[in-house]
Amino acid sequence: MKYQKPKGTNDILPGNVEKWQYVENTAREVFRLYDFHELRTPMFEHIEVISRAVGDTTDIVTKEMYDFHDKGDRHITLRPEGTAPLVRSYVENKLFGPEHQNPFKAFYIGPMFRYERPQSGRMRQFHQIGMEVLGSRNPATDVECILLALDFYKRLGVTHTKLVINSLGNRESRMVYRQALIDYLEPLSDQLSEDSKNRLHNNPLRVLDSKDEKDKEIVAKAPSILDFLDEDSAQFFNSVKKLLDDTNVDYVIDHRMVRGLDYYNHTVFEIMSEAPGFNGAITTICAGGRYDGLVKEFNGPDSHDAGFGFALGLERALITMEAEGITIDTTPSVDVYVVGLGDEVSAESLKLVQAARAAGFVSERDYMNRKVKTQFKTADKLNAKWVLIMGDNELAEKSVKIKTMATGVERLVPLTDIYQDFNKELNK
Numbered sequence: 419m420k421y422q423k424p425k426g427t428n429d430i431l432p433g434n435v436e437k438w439q440y441v442e443n444t445a446r447e448v449f450r451l452y453d454f455h456e457l458r459t460p461m462f463e464h465i466e467v468i469s470r471a472v473g474d475t476t477d478i479v480t481k482e483m484y485d486f487h488d489k490g491d492r493h494i495t496l497r498p499e500g501t502a503p504l505v506r507s508y509v510e511n512k513l514f515g516p517e518h519q520n521p522f523k524a525f526y527i528g529p530m531f532r533y534e535r536p537q538s539g540r541m542r543q544f545h546q547i548g549m550e551v552l553g554s555r556n557p558a559t560d561v562e563c564i565l566l567a568l569d570f571y572k573r574l575g576v577t578h579t580k581l582v583i584n585s586l587g588n589r590e591s592r593m594v595y596r597q598a599l600i601d602y603l604e605p606l607s608d609q610l611s612e613d614s615k616n617r618l619h620n621n622p623l624r625v626l627d628s629k630d631e632k633d634k635e636i637v638a639k640a641p642s643i644l645d646f647l648d649e650d651s652a653q654f655f656n657s658v659k660k661l662l663d664d665t666n667v668d669y670v671i672d673h674r675m676v677r678g679l680d681y682y683n684h685t686v687f688e689i690m691s692e693a694p695g696f697n698g699a700i701t702t703i704c705a706g707g708r709y710d711g712l713v714k715e716f717n718g719p720d721s722h723d724a725g726f727g728f729a730l731g732l733e734r735a736l737i738t739m740e741a742e743g744i745t746i747d748t749t750p751s752v753d754v755y756v757v758g759l760g761d762e763v764s765a766e767s768l769k770l771v772q773a774a775r776a777a778g779f780v781s782e783r784d785y786m787n788r789k790v791k792t793q794f795k796t797a798d799k800l801n802a803k804w805v806l807i808m809g810d811n812e813l814a815e816k817s818v819k820i821k822t823m824a825t826g827v828e829r830l831v832p833l834t835d836i837y838q839d840f841n842k843e844l845n846k
């Protein structure tokens with residue numbers, strides 16, 4: 419048997435993982451600036467946590483879950499997204515209590531699992547960076563979160579982005595719109611795709627999201643949700659737009675944009691990549707919105723019921739960077755390479771690398787007793803700043819030869835001196 423990784427997964431290898439770390443670190447820096455704290459939830463949850471929050475009729479719940487019964491017959495699913503688990507954790511751990519940050523601002527970085535048809539930018543195990551703000555009904559929260567996402571891409575050097583926003587209104591106005599949409603679609607239902615026909619009655623807003631060409635034509639003439647916002651909802655959306663205008667953020671409004679998860683209301687947004695050569699049909703790199711009511715679904719308190727969050731794909735962030743020609747340095751580098759000559763010196767080589775590491779220098783050595791020339795080649799490949807040469811002669815003299823690679827200068831230094839102060843001896 420040939421052992422292979424499961425379809426739709428990736429090994430992230432050294433040489434490439436540095437790019438991932440760079441993106442993750444950038445996200446952590448941005449979250450820090452906005453005073454967000456990391457919250458880590460399990461990779462798997464009771465299935466109800468997801469199905470309840472995300473919606474029983476969504477693609478995620480109906481088609482994409484990695485669920486199973488464990489040995490105790492519990493119905494478990496690998497997490498397909500981060501919001502429901504985080505809200506579950508918020509309520510379960512009573513993070514709305516007076517000793518906690520309020521509004522509560524948390525972020526996560528980690529793998530998500532969806533049984534999808536794999537293609538570039540669409541994996542079965544993929545990785546999201548996401549955030550949630552719980553307990554703020556202020557439209558400034560919506561805007562700050564959107565700005566945070568834009569800041570993140572800006573810091574990565576990604577510039578070809580487009581912000582798209584919409585409002586789904588509150589529950590009441592959405593119900594009115596839902597009926598209007600059904601009334602419009604029903605006479606056309608025999609022209610709709612099978613998926614959309616099924617959605618027409620249980621989740622008609624999702625028809626707006628259909629990728630089917632014929633559906634798209636029909637949807638183009640559908641009534642706009644923005645015409646159905648009640649006064650409160652319209653006012654909220656106006657505030658969001660005004661704050662975006664005030665901060666000079668470019669955006670477009672797409673009244674047909676709904677999100678794939680059921681829990682959203684009021685503001686929804688997506689960030690698309692417009693980089694030439696970006697990934698064909700898939701252009702959304704970040705998506706999120708407001709989900710007032712979700713905390714209550716998890717039996718949390720009314721007073722902390724407001725929520726806003728987004729998730730962005732790490733894979734898609736990396737593809738975007740590539741499309742925009744942004745590279746990050748992944749050349750290997752060490753500070754110290756110990757060249758050891760002969761069997762006798764191996765113990766001293768070990769002491770040297772350990773002492774160098776203890777002093778904070780990235781250190782490597784030879785383990786195979788290779789020829790001097792080969793060892794120097796390795797040191798070059800690793801871009802070592804200093805090579806420490808330890809041969810029988812040096813050992814006999816209780817010394818080590820330090821070669822500063824930038825200048826080629828060599829010095830013989832007593833071992834007692836270098837063990838006493840590595841930093842001083844290297845930088846002499």
Ligand code: ATP
Pocket residue numbers: 499532534539540541542544545546677678700702703704705706729730731732733734
């Ligand atoms: P799509 O329409 O592309 O299927 P979605 O609406 O299912 O996206 P969300 O659940 O909102 O996506 O997830 C937010 C972000 O997570 C997406 O914008 C994307 O960057 C990323 N993402 C979602 N699903 C995948 C996947 N299967 N593989 C890689 N990235 C993904």
Ligand code: MG
Pocket residue numbers: 477678
């Ligand atoms: Mg999807």
